Amino acid sequence: MAAAGITGFQETTTYKVVLPFYAYGALSFFLSALLLFLNTELFEHHHFHPITLTITHLMALGWGTMVILGASHQLLPVLISGKLQSVALGHLAFVFTAIGIPFLATGFYQFKFDWVLKTGAILINTGVICYLVNVVISIHKSKKQEVHAWFILAAGLWLFSTTFFGLLLVYNYHGNLIFTKNSVAYLSLHAHMGIIGWFLTLVFGVGSRLIPLFLISKYNSPKTLWLILILVNSGLISFITLKLMGLSEVFYSLPILLILSAVVAFLVYCRKAYLSRIRKNVDMQVKLSMIAVLQMLVPVLVLIVVIALLPTGDKQQLALLYGFCIFFGWLTAIILGMTFKTMPFIVWNKVYQKGKRTASGAPPAPKELFNHKIYEVTTYTYLIGFVLFIPAILLLHSVLLKIAATVMLLSALFYVINVSITLFHKA
Amino acid sequence: MKILNTNTNDEELCLKAFEDLYHVDDPEVGLNVIDLGLVYKLEFDKEKKFLDAIITFTTEFCPMGESILENISISLTDTFPDWEVNVNVEFDPPWEMSMISEAGQEFLGY
Numbered sequence: 001m002a003a004a005g006i007t008g009f010q011e012t013t014t015y016k017v018v019l020p021f022y023a024y025g026a027l028s029f030f031l032s033a034l035l036l037f038l039n040t041e042l043f044e045h046h047h048f049h050p051i052t053l054t055i056t057h058l059m060a061l062g063w064g065t066m067v068i069l070g071a072s073h074q075l076l077p078v079l080i081s082g083k084l085q086s087v088a089l090g091h092l093a094f095v096f097t098a099i100g101i102p103f104l105a106t107g108f109y110q111f112k113f114d115w116v117l118k119t120g121a122i123l124i125n126t127g128v129i130c131y132l133v134n135v136v137i138s139i140h141k142s143k144k145q146e147v148h149a150w151f152i153l154a155a156g157l158w159l160f161s162t163t164f165f166g167l168l169l170v171y172n173y174h175g176n177l178i179f180t181k182n183s184v185a186y187l188s189l190h191a192h193m194g195i196i197g198w199f200l201t202l203v204f205g206v207g208s209r210l211i212p213l214f215l216i217s218k219y220n221s222p223k224t225l226w227l228i229l230i231l232v233n234s235g236l237i238s239f240i241t242l243k244l245m246g247l248s249e250v251f252y253s254l255p256i257l258l259i260l261s262a263v264v265a266f267l268v269y270c271r272k273a274y275l276s277r278i279r280k281n282v283d284m285q286v287k288l289s290m291i292a293v294l295q296m297l298v299p300v301l302v303l304i305v306v307i308a309l310l311p312t313g314d315k316q317q318l319a320l321l322y323g324f325c326i327f328f329g330w331l332t333a334i335i336l337g338m339t340f341k342t343m344p345f346i347v348w349n350k351v352y353q354k355g356k357r358t359a360s361g362a363p364p365a366p367k368e369l370f371n372h373k374i375y376e377v378t379t380y381t382y383l384i385g386f387v388l389f390i391p392a393i394l395l396l397h398s399v400l401l402k403i404a405a406t407v408m409l410l411s412a413l414f415y416v417i418n419v420s421i422t423l424f425h426k427a
Numbered sequence: 428m429k430i431l432n433t434n435t436n437d438e439e440l441c442l443k444a445f446e447d448l449y450h451v452d453d454p455e456v457g458l459n460v461i462d463l464g465l466v467y468k469l470e471f472d473k474e475k476k477f478l479d480a481i482i483t484f485t486t487e488f489c490p491m492g493e494s495i496l497e498n499i500s501i502s503l504t505d506t507f508p509d510w511e512v513n514v515n516v517e518f519d520p521p522w523e524m525s526m527i528s529e530a531g532q533e534f535l536g537y
Contacts, residue, residue: 012493078488209488216456216485216535218523278524279456280536345490348454352494365454366491 013074013083015350017090019423021070022343024098025335026419028062033405033412036328040401043320043393048184052320053108059327060194061124062101065159067335068202069093069131071342072152076135079209080149082142089134096127113173121167128163132156147225151205154233158197165190189243195326196236196259200296203334204228204266207293211270214286214341215277224269231262249307256303263296283367288379289337295330295386321393328386328408336382336415343422344369351427363427370422374414381411432464432526437471440507444469444478447502453484454491458534460499464526467517476510478503483522492516 032055036042039051047056073090077083084090100123107117135156139149169183169190176182204225212219235258242251270293274282302322306315344366352363385408392400435441451460460466460482468481482499484492496516503512527535 012490078490081487213486213488213490214455278527278535342490345455349491349494362450363454365452365457367457 012077012349013090014087015346017084017087017094018070018074018346019343019350020094020098021066021073022339022419023423024094025063025067025070026416028058028066028101029332029335030409030412030416032058032063033409037402037405037409040398040405043317043401044396046316047319047323048187050109050111053111054105056323056327057108058101058105059331060199061097061104064199064327064331064335066097066101067339068199068206069097071206071338072131072135072202074342074346075206075209076138076152079146079152079206080139080142081144081146082138085134085137085141089130093127093130093134096123096130098127100124100127113170117170118167121163121170125160125163125167128160132160147222147229148205148209151201151208151225151229154229155198155202155205158193158201158236162190162194162198165193189240191323192236192239196232196239199326199331200259200262201229201232203331204232204262207289207334208266208269210338210341211286211289211293212273212277215273215282216279217273217277219269219273219276221269221272224265228262228265228269231258231265235259235262252303252307256300256307260297260300263300266296267293284372284375284379285337285339285341287337289334289341291383292330292333292337295325295333298329299325317393317396321390324389324393328389332382333386336378336411339415339419340367340370340375340422343419347422347425351425369425370418374418374421378411378414378418381407381414385411433461433466434468435470437469437473440471441469444503444506447506448499451495451498451502453489453495455489456485456535458527458531460495462528462531462534464522464528464531465495466499476507478507478510478512480512480514481517482514483517485522487518487521 035051035055035058039055042049042051042055045052073084073093100120103116103120104124105120107113107120110116135152139145139153142149165186168178169186172178173183179186208225208228211217235255238258239252239255242255270290274290299322302318302325306318306322347369348363348366385404388400388404388407391397392404433441445461448461448466449459452458453460453463453465456463463485465484466480466482468479470479471477472479480499480503482496484495489495496514500512500514503514504510
């Protein structure tokens with residue numbers, strides 16, 4: 001007659017909300033890597049190119065956003081010290097976004113700003129609204145609003161700003177119906193709202209909780225996290241202001257400095273958590289996540305090179321390298337690292353939590369729910385592919401581009417295999 | 428087998444509880460809940476056959492919390508089948524490194 005009275009303990013979100021996001025993300029990563037492999041010549045063109053737009057949105061929405069939305073639904077209770085308000089809204093966020101992304105990708109692929117693209121953009125915005133409403137109500141009802149809750153809220157608001165602005169850009173494309181200039185002129189605003197406002201802010205907020213958690217580190221510095229939150233948001237707002245004022249790129253050193261400071265402060269935060277860790281044996285997933293934090297410096301450095309050293313030169317490859325270092329760089333690395341620190345737990349809880357046991361008795365540990373050899377190969381092929389891409393893009397070396405894309409595609413394939421192994425694990 | 432950091436009013440029954448609790452792991456850490464120092468209190472009321480347990484997690488945000496709680500509850504119920512078992516989770520005092528046993532520290536790489 002066991003009665004488990006519970007005090008001060010927060011239940012997690014059901015796996016039914018979370019796992020579809022991970023599965024969708026894995027397939028999107030593979031599809032993006034496949035498209036990149038089939039179209040390596042895109043690096044010779046301007047970034048406003050059908051394939052580049054398709055891959056970028058598949059990576060940003062299908063891969064980055066879907067996995068992060070899944071993790072966010074799962075981790076929201078621990079980040080806000082409250083519970084997820086609505087499981088139904090979580091499902092709706094997935095359904096709308098999951099249907100919207102193929103429409104959007106098809107629209108970009110065909111390079112037609114017609115009903116297909118508009119339907120995709122509207123569906124994605126509907127999904128994001130479901131997520132945002134869920135987050136806002138969950139935070140409002142939570143017992144205490146720590147700095148992590150503000151990271152989630154700020155990131156969610158930036159996500160909606162990004163997708164809504166994207167929707168307006170789609171409608172503005174023919175005939176400048178909404179803005180004074182053509183949509184292409186606003187692309188950098190749209191992109192940085194998403195990259196800095198959504199991805200970077202959320203990764204800072206979630207990473208600052210998860211990295212110490214997985215290292216079993218007691219390090220915590222809310223002051224540093226508040227500083228990071230202020231730096232990253234003021235950096236983005238100042239960039240948007242400067243851009244709308246139409247000032248020259250020289251003035252962009254201010255937002256770059258602010259965002260660089262936020263990245264460095266986050267690096268220092270992670271380092272302190274690492275040094276004060278209780279668990280001395282650090283697994284490969286956490287190591288890759290730490291590499292991802294270092295990779296955050298790469299696009300910032302590329303930007304500095306572009307603005308400071310090449311004020312008038314040809315920046316086409318550097319612009320593409322900048323985008324690549326974000327979507328296939330730190331964003332992919334941190335997801336590759338954190339997937340197998342979070343998803344096995346979700347599956348483990350689903351399969352074994354309620355006293356279920358395997359035929360042989362004790363259940364396997366969550367880390368045994370995926371194949372470590374495949375994970376190692378995924379990690380190494382990813383890192384090799386990423387490193388190879390840098391000279392390949394800069395030199396526009398077609399053979400090197402193809403080799404790098406092949407290695408990256410292999411990494412995505414191994415990742416999908418391992419995600420499948422975990423998702424379909426049975427007791 | 429030692430009682431370590433667990434407060435109890437009955438060492439004999441506490442050790443009996445430990446026999447099975449040593450097989451309950453924190454799945455993320457891979458270490459049992461006793462060596463990890465997660466069991467704060469085991470208080471036995473022999474007359475009423477009531478066991479009051481207080482446990483903690485390494486962090487308030489432990490993703491495996493539900494599972495650890497469930498497994499400790501199952502373990503105690505299995506050990507004391509005709510008792511009423513109540514397991515509560517508390518974070519005051521917060522779990523810290525000093526609560527890990529020597530064997531546990533060795534396991535974690537110290």
